[in-house]
Structures are given as C-alpha cells and as structure tokens.
Amino acid sequence: MKSKLGHFLAFLLLFFFAIVFLIPIFIVLLNSFKSKFSISQTPFVLPTEDTFVGIENYITGINNTGFPSAFFWSLFVTVFSVAVIVIFTSMTAWYIVRVKAKFTSFMYYLFVFSMIVPFQMVMFTMSKIANILALDNPYGLIIIYLGFGSGLSVFMFSGFIKSVPLGIEEAATIDGCNPLQTFWLIVFPILKPTAITVAILNTMWIWNDYLLPYLVIGSDYKTIPIAVQYLKGGYGSIDMGALMAMLVLAILPVVIFYLSCQKYIIKGVAAGAVKG
Amino acid sequence: MNKTIKRWFPIFVLPTLIAFLIAFLIPFIMGLYLSFCDFRTVTDAQFTGITNYIRAFSDNNEFINSLWFTVKFAVVSVISINIFAFLLALMLTKSIRGTNVFRTVFFMPNLIGGIVLGYIWQLIINGVLYRFGYAITSNPTFGYWGLVILMNWQMIGYMMIIYIAGLQNIPNDVLEAAKVDGATPFRTLFSITIPSVMPSITICLFLTITNSFKLFDQNLALTAGAPADKTQMVALDIYNTFYGSIGSEGVGQAKAVIFFVIVAVIALLQLYMTRSREVEN
Numbered sequence: 001m002k003s004k005l006g007h008f009l010a011f012l013l014l015f016f017f018a019i020v021f022l023i024p025i026f027i028v029l030l031n032s033f034k035s036k037f038s039i040s041q042t043p044f045v046l047p048t049e050d051t052f053v054g055i056e057n058y059i060t061g062i063n064n065t066g067f068p069s070a071f072f073w074s075l076f077v078t079v080f081s082v083a084v085i086v087i088f089t090s091m092t093a094w095y096i097v098r099v100k101a102k103f104t105s106f107m108y109y110l111f112v113f114s115m116i117v118p119f120q121m122v123m124f125t126m127s128k129i130a131n132i133l134a135l136d137n138p139y140g141l142i143i144i145y146l147g148f149g150s151g152l153s154v155f156m157f158s159g160f161i162k163s164v165p166l167g168i169e170e171a172a173t174i175d176g177c178n179p180l181q182t183f184w185l186i187v188f189p190i191l192k193p194t195a196i197t198v199a200i201l202n203t204m205w206i207w208n209d210y211l212l213p214y215l216v217i218g219s220d221y222k223t224i225p226i227a228v229q230y231l232k233g234g235y236g237s238i239d240m241g242a243l244m245a246m247l248v249l250a251i252l253p254v255v256i257f258y259l260s261c262q263k264y265i266i267k268g269v270a271a272g273a274v275k276g
Numbered sequence: 277m278n279k280t281i282k283r284w285f286p287i288f289v290l291p292t293l294i295a296f297l298i299a300f301l302i303p304f305i306m307g308l309y310l311s312f313c314d315f316r317t318v319t320d321a322q323f324t325g326i327t328n329y330i331r332a333f334s335d336n337n338e339f340i341n342s343l344w345f346t347v348k349f350a351v352v353s354v355i356s357i358n359i360f361a362f363l364l365a366l367m368l369t370k371s372i373r374g375t376n377v378f379r380t381v382f383f384m385p386n387l388i389g390g391i392v393l394g395y396i397w398q399l400i401i402n403g404v405l406y407r408f409g410y411a412i413t414s415n416p417t418f419g420y421w422g423l424v425i426l427m428n429w430q431m432i433g434y435m436m437i438i439y440i441a442g443l444q445n446i447p448n449d450v451l452e453a454a455k456v457d458g459a460t461p462f463r464t465l466f467s468i469t470i471p472s473v474m475p476s477i478t479i480c481l482f483l484t485i486t487n488s489f490k491l492f493d494q495n496l497a498l499t500a501g502a503p504a505d506k507t508q509m510v511a512l513d514i515y516n517t518f519y520g521s522i523g524s525e526g527v528g529q530a531k532a533v534i535f536f537v538i539v540a541v542i543a544l545l546q547l548y549m550t551r552s553r554e555v556e557n
Binding site: 007010011013014017021024025028031039040042043044088089091092094095096098099100101107111114116117118119120121122123124125126130135143144145146147148151154173178179180207208209210211225228229243250254255257258259262265266269270273 | 278280282284285291292293296299304306307310318364371373374381382384392397399403406438440479480492496514515532535539
C-alpha cells in the first residue's frame with residue numbers, strides 16, 4: 001500500500017517535470033502564429049482574433065532565410081558526412097587494431113588526443129586552411145567533418161574491434177578473401193551496433209553544428225542553425241514572428257527523426273557514454 | 277595476416293588520415309606556433325614570443341572575467357544537472373507507468389541545436405522579466421541564470437539516460453538482501469546505489485564539466501555576452517577576440533591555447549580518476 005502511494009506521487013512528480021520540459025516548445029509553437037508585435041511582451045498569451053496571423057510568419061521567415069535550401073544543405077552535409085565517417089573511420093580503426101606496429105599505436109593516440117581539444121583551438125587556422133585548399137563549400141565540409149569527427153569514431157570502433165575474435169577473419173583469409181572483402185563481408189556486419197552508435201552521435205553533432213560550417217563556408221550556403229542566426233540583423237533587431245516560425249521549422253525535423261528512431265538514439269547515447 | 281593488411285594502408289587509413297591532417301593536426305600545430313606570433317591571416321606570421329599571452333591578460337579584463345564567469349556557470353550547472361538527472365533516473369527505474377514516455381520527453385531537448393535553444397529561452401525569460409520591466413540583457417545575473425536553466429533543460433535528459441543504464445546494472449539480489457537486512461531506503465541509496473553507479477557519476481561529471489566549459493552556441497544566441505560582455509563565456513570571448521577586431525588574432529590564438537590546456541587538464545584528471553577507481557574494483 002505504502003509503495004503504491006509512493007509510486008503515485010512519483011508519477012505525479014514526473015508528470016509535472018514532463019510538462020515543464022515540453023512547455024517551452026509549446027510556447028514557441030503558439031507564438032509562431034501571432035503577429036510579430038505581440039510576441040516579445042506577451043509570449044504566454046494565446047493568440048486572439050487580433051493577434052492571430054495564420055502562417056504569415058512562416059512565409060516571411062522562409063523568404064528571409066531561404067529555409068528550404070538551408071534544410072537541403074543541412075540534410076546533404078549531415079547524411080554524407082555521417083556516411084563518410086562511418087565508412088572510413090571503421091576501416092581505419094580495424095587497420096589500427098589489427099596491424100600491431102609503432103606507427104599504428106601512435107596514430108591511435110593522436111586520434112584519442114584530438115577528442116579533448118576544444119574547437120576554438122583550431123577554428124581560425126582550420127578555416128584558413130579550408131579556404132586555401134578550396135574546401136570552403138558543402139562538399140569540402142564533408143572532408144572537414146571526416147577529419148574532425150575521426151577522433152571519437154576511431155576510438156569507439158577500436159574499442160569494439162578489440163573484442164572481435166581473430167579466428168573468423170583468419171578463416172576468411174584462408175578462403176581467399178582480401179582484407180577489403182574480409183572487412184566488409186565479415187567484420188563490418190559484427191560492428192553494426194557500434195556503427196549505429198557512431199552514426200547517431202555524429203548526426204546529433206553535425207546537424208546542430210553552427211560555428212564550424214559558419215566559419216568554413218560563411219553564408220553562401222546556409223545550414224539550418226546558420227539560417228536561424230542570420231535572422232538576427234546586424235544591429236540586434238529581429239523579426240520575432242519570423243524567428244518563432246523558423247524555430248518551429250528547425251525543431252520539427254529533429255522531433256520527427258527522434259520519434260522515429262528513438263530506441264536507437266537512446267541506446268546509442270547510453271553505449272557511447274560508457275565508452276567515451 | 278598482419279603483413280597482408282599492412283599493404284592496404286592507402287585504402288584503409290589514408291583517406292581518414294588526410295582529412296585528419298587537414299581538419300585537425302595541421303591546424304592544431306599551426307595554432308600552437310601562431311600563438312607566439314603576430315598575424316592577420318595564417319601566411320604573414322611574425323614571431324613575437326609570449327607577447328600574445330601577456331596581452332591576453334593585460335589588454336583588458338575580459339579574458340579573466342569570462343574565465344571566472346565560465347567557472348561559476350560550470351559549478352552550478354554541473355551540480356544541478358547531475359542531481360536532477362540522478363533523481364529522475366531513480367524514479368524512472370522504479371517500474372512506474374509510462375516510463376518510456378517520460379524518458380522520451382526528458383531526452384528530447386538534447387537533440388535541439390544550441391542556437392535554437394538559445395532563442396527559445398530568450399523568448400521565455402524575456403517574457404517573464406517583461407512583467408517586472410526588465411529584459412535578459414539588463415542585468416548579468418539574468419543572463420547567468422538563463423544560461424544555467426537552459427543548460428539544465430538541455431543536459432538533464434542526456435545524463436538521466438546514462439544514470440538509468442548504471443542503475444539497471446545493479447543486481448537485484450543485492451538490493452533485496454539490503455531490504456531483508458532491514459536497511460532503510462535512505463541507507464540503501466547511500467551505501468549501495470550510489471557506490472554502484474560511481475562509473476556513471478564520473479562519466480556524467482566529465483561530460484557536464486567539459487560541455488559547460490565549451491558552451492558557445494547557446495551563449496551566442498541567448499545573450500551574446502550582453503550587457504557589456506559580462507555574460508560572455510570563454511569560448512565566446514575567444515571568438516570575439518579573433519573576429520571582433522583586427523590586430524588581435526594572435527591574442528585570440530593565445531587565449532585558445534590556454535583554454536585548450538584547461539580542458540585537457542580536466543580530461544586528464546577525469547581519466548586518472550576513472551583508472552584509479554578501476555584498480556580499486
């Protein structure tokens with residue numbers, strides 16, 4: 001009986017917290033349908049007949065930021081960077097673990113080291129080098145993400161590969177597989193859970209990243225975070241209505257992605273933390 | 277076996293290695309060197325010794341202020357995030373109805389980007405403060421607590437997931453044995469539960485400390501340092517030193533090196549603590 005009451009109280013408390021967690025997003029949604037002058041001062045008031053403007057804010061916002069193209073570039077950069085990261089860092093990690101030599105363990109430590117270096121340390125020099133090498137476009141950005149994301153990804157893949165038994169790979173070699181076939185036909189399928197974790201952690205990072213793409217590309221090709229920040233004019237003036245609409249449009253794809261692969265995301269985050 | 281694979285270096289390693297050199301290693305080494313130089317772009321560097329490091333502290337107080345602001349922010353956020361996350365995890369592992377829905381809701385803010393988070397909370401905090409005739413930029417205290425609330429909202433769910441994983445690893449018979457022996461729930465929590473999830477606690481502390489120190493997007497969107505750069509954290513101060521005025525690129529790079537050393541020391545301490553605990557077990 002006592003425990004039943006306790007459970008009920010805990011449920012109420014959790015319910016209260018859940019409301020607190022959801023309300024900010026709800027308020028933004030609400031305000032995205034209000035006229036821009038009735039947002040800053042009364043954000044907690046429901047739209048009335050006077051303040052309701054329908055989808056006007058969405059139209060202004062989309063026109064001012066070029067949201068459809070920002071969505072496209074965000075998706076393009078995220079999907080291809082994550083694919084490239086998973087493909088190349090898994091191969092590199094396997095090589096580093098299987099080839100026991102001084103240079104491979106040196107490379108391993110370099111990759112691990114890169115994980116603790118804050119972005120500010122390399123942001124200036126890296127964006128200049130990207131400029132010089134003509135990588136300052138969405139395609140070059142993929143190479144930059146491969147380089148910058150390789151630390152964590154190589155580290156996580158190597159941790160798992162160490163527990164993969166050598167016997168299977170040796171059998172494949174005897175059957176005539178070359179290393180590339182051995183890796184993709186035998187090893188990679190075993191690595192799948194880690195590959196999903198690596199993909200999810202990198203997706204969360206790259207999709208939301210603001211400073212790196214902003215410094216490398218500038219505003220020629222905006223991603224979603226750059227488009228949102230771009231709304232804020234040079235002197236701090238901002239169309240609140242358009243901003244609210246853009247916030248909703250920026251959150252929407254994330255929520256859809258989250259709700260459709262929730263199970264993998266939560267598992268991946270838990271697994272990633274245990275290793276990281 | 278080893279030798280056959282070794283010859284495949286160009287396919288297995290070279291692409292990653294080239295990208296790693298371009299995006300990280302070369303910029304890192306150049307950054308270290310340039311912190312001792314005067315430069316506008318990376319090709320016109322003039323060696324000036326430790327001038328930049330001196331200027332980082334003597335040009336104005338902004339670096340010291342931002343460091344101090346960051347430390348104050350980190351201490352409060354780290355403690356509050358971990359307490360809330362741990363409590364939520366405790367409740368969610370007690371077979372309450374709707375656990376999955378709650379977990380889903382609490383984790384969601386973590387997936388929203390820092391810029392978007394900053395503007396969401398700017399709207400809400402300004403809305404509340406407006407009733408009292410203030411805005412978030414009228415007083416640094418508002419910006420400070422705004423950042424703390426934002427960080428809590430974002431990170432609690434993430435840490436909760438890690439704590440749940442840790443709590444689920446505690447064998448049930450240990451908890452039952454404690455119950456049979458007559459341990460109070462309070463005693464069980466401190467003598468069994470918390471010591472068993474120590475690895476999770478170390479991970480969560482590390483993640484929250486480093487994330488608090490490296491915070492940038494949220495800071496830029498919520499206050500952008502206003503008023504008068506008083507709510508400016510280290511990462512934003514470094515950015516403004518680099519790009520805010522011509523002639524202080526070297527100072528920005530020197531600040532970045534100091535920042536790197538601080539973050540690296542925290543990371544090494546964490547590694548050391550985890551290792552020594554593993555030996556104990």
